[in-house]
Amino acid sequence: MIAYLEHFVHGNDTESMPNDDVSALDGAFHFGATAAAGKDFGGMKSVKPRAVIRPALAGDVERAVKEAARTTYLTVAARGNGHSINGQAMAEKGLVLDMRAMEDHFTLLSLDDGSLYVDVSGGALWEDVLKRCVSEFRLAPRSWTDYLGLTVGGTLSNAGVSGQAFRYGPQTANVTELEVVSGKGETLVCSESQNSELFFATLGGLGQFGIITRARVPVQQAPDMVRWIRVVYTEFGDFTRDAEWLVTLREGDGFDYVEGFVFVNSDDPCNGWITVPVGPNQYFDPVRIPSTAGPVLYCLELALHYRNQDHPSAVDMEVDRLLGRLRFVEGLKFSVDVTYMEFLLRVKRVEEDAKANGIWDAPHPWLNMFVSKSNIAEFDREVFKKILKHGVGGPILVYPLLRSKWDSRHSVVVPDSNIFYIIALLRFIPPPPKGPPTELLVEQNHEIIQLCYNRGFDFKLYLPHYQSKENWMRHYGDKWSRFVERKANFDPLAILAPGQKIFSRIP
Numbered sequence: 001m002i003a004y005l006e007h008f009v010h011g012n013d014t015e016s017m018p019n020d021d022v023s024a025l026d027g028a029f030h031f032g033a034t035a036a037a038g039k040d041f042g043g044m045k046s047v048k049p050r051a052v053i054r055p056a057l058a059g060d061v062e063r064a065v066k067e068a069a070r071t072t073y074l075t076v077a078a079r080g081n082g083h084s085i086n087g088q089a090m091a092e093k094g095l096v097l098d099m100r101a102m103e104d105h106f107t108l109l110s111l112d113d114g115s116l117y118v119d120v121s122g123g124a125l126w127e128d129v130l131k132r133c134v135s136e137f138r139l140a141p142r143s144w145t146d147y148l149g150l151t152v153g154g155t156l157s158n159a160g161v162s163g164q165a166f167r168y169g170p171q172t173a174n175v176t177e178l179e180v181v182s183g184k185g186e187t188l189v190c191s192e193s194q195n196s197e198l199f200f201a202t203l204g205g206l207g208q209f210g211i212i213t214r215a216r217v218p219v220q221q222a223p224d225m226v227r228w229i230r231v232v233y234t235e236f237g238d239f240t241r242d243a244e245w246l247v248t249l250r251e252g253d254g255f256d257y258v259e260g261f262v263f264v265n266s267d268d269p270c271n272g273w274i275t276v277p278v279g280p281n282q283y284f285d286p287v288r289i290p291s292t293a294g295p296v297l298y299c300l301e302l303a304l305h306y307r308n309q310d311h312p313s314a315v316d317m318e319v320d321r322l323l324g325r326l327r328f329v330e331g332l333k334f335s336v337d338v339t340y341m342e343f344l345l346r347v348k349r350v351e352e353d354a355k356a357n358g359i360w361d362a363p364h365p366w367l368n369m370f371v372s373k374s375n376i377a378e379f380d381r382e383v384f385k386k387i388l389k390h391g392v393g394g395p396i397l398v399y400p401l402l403r404s405k406w407d408s409r410h411s412v413v414v415p416d417s418n419i420f421y422i423i424a425l426l427r428f429i430p431p432p433p434k435g436p437p438t439e440l441l442v443e444q445n446h447e448i449i450q451l452c453y454n455r456g457f458d459f460k461l462y463l464p465h466y467q468s469k470e471n472w473m474r475h476y477g478d479k480w481s482r483f484v485e486r487k488a489n490f491d492p493l494a495i496l497a498p499g500q501k502i503f504s505r506i507p
């Protein structure tokens with residue numbers, strides 16, 4: 001083991017290494033290969049860590065942080081599944097903790113009041129949490145991401161948003177207790193009532209305050225089936241009015257999932273009509289599109305949960321009642337019935353196809369942001385209809401969220417308005433020379449962000465990434481001093497999550 005570590009300490013970086021002794025890192029640690037930890041899904045950054053550690057228990061995480069603190073320079077990055085875009089889970093010449101290696105922790109808890117929870121490892125994939133909850137207990141968490149190949153600790157460090165967030169809030173609002181190793185190397189259990197400041201700081205905290213080793217997630221009865229529906233709009237105003245109405249309906253009174261996306265009004269195979277149908281043998285008939293339609297069209301994606309014993313006609317009636325109030329284009333409605341698991345794992349198929357086509361491992365210059373309802377029509381006019389009128393080679397998500405479902409005590413920041421939209425440009429472009437240079441697409445992202453600043457939009461980047469402290473200060477606005485205070489309290493040497501590039505390691 002010593003020899004292995006020596007490879008990093010003395011073999012590769014002899015020139016640049018400070019003289020501190022890191023041999024104490026050796027011992028019961030399990031080390032992993034560094035190549036994967038130097039890359040991420042974004043595929044645009046690559047940095048070499050000093051070592052990759054595979055912790056089994058919170059105690060291993062604690063020891064790694066303590067050992068880093070003994071040096072004047074070592075940083076520690078928890079790596080979930082490395083699905084960040086801009087190197088956020090990397091640690092240049094630091095220690096990367098491969099959180100997927102954490103011991104599988106999965107316990108069902110039932111409280112006196114009848115509420116149910118699962119305790120899961122911070123390094124667990126949501127996909128595995130889903131499978132175990134449903135197959136072992138017919139239960140499920142309430143709030144998801146679209147894609148489940150992400151870790152519990154990774155999404156809770158950001159927010160975790162999907163079509164259920166309008167009702168239950170993001171995943172950060174659906175956790176009642178965390179076990180966290182702080183930047184001081186202390187393992188603490190925290191909740192709203194115990195070590196509450198660490199709890200609030202960690203949720204949406206970009207990994208800055210502690211490493212999540214366990215999370216307690218409320219669960220409820222899982223439905224058996226889902227009616228998965230897509231309806232098409234030509235007018236953005238109709239689309240947003242309907243979407244906003246749907247997200248204000250009470251539970252049991254509306255759909256269980258509401259999302260939306262923009263697509264190109266053409267037969268383009270990656271960006272056009274063909275991306276809309278959900279079931280096999282469904283055909284998008286462009287003759288249905290009114291001649292007044294613009295360069296892009298909009299699609300509401302909806303889902304209604306039901307149980308096997310529900311009568312099909314009752315499901316039909318409920319869907320018809322809700323769809324009857326919507327102003328989508330007649331004839332452009334697609335629907336399919338799938339199991340709840342098939343629905344939640346729907347993006348897995350996209351992953352498999354993208355891997356087969358070589359675009360899963362290509363660079364992904366994605367952009368995610370939250371834009372206030374008050375600016376969304378202008379965003380549509382300037383960005384969807386102009387800058388992105390030819391699409392992004394993948395989904396352009398746009399759907400409303402309710403600010404009341406977000407807890408302002410958490411570290412994540414969102415626009416001020418009661419309704420804001422998540423916008424996600426999920427670019428899947430073949431690598432150059434087949435596709436455009438990645439820099440051009442990054443440039444297009446900057447153009448969009450700059451437009452939002454220039455027009456004074458009330459917006460925030462989601463999964464943010466900035467080059468300068470000034471930009472981070474602007475991002476957090478009046479929450480910046482709270483963020484800095486929390487850092488001083490929980491990670492005073494700025495050891496954690498250096499890849500976010502918010503703070504520099506204090507010697």
Ligand code: FAD
Nearest residue numbers: 080081082083084089145146147151153154160161207212
């Ligand atoms: P990583 O990328 O490995 O880590 C992200 C950050 O969290 C890093 O700073 C890391 O140091 C820190 N971190 C990781 N684990 C821990 C831990 N245990 N404790 C503390 N800090 C930790 N997001 C959504 O909200 N909704 C979606 O529908 C959605 N879909 C996605 C689909 C795809 C294909 C991809 C690539 C991303 C998607 N995301 C989505 C974004 C995703 O939430 C983020 O990438 C997030 O970072 C989770 O990825 P990860 O678990 O791989 O974490």
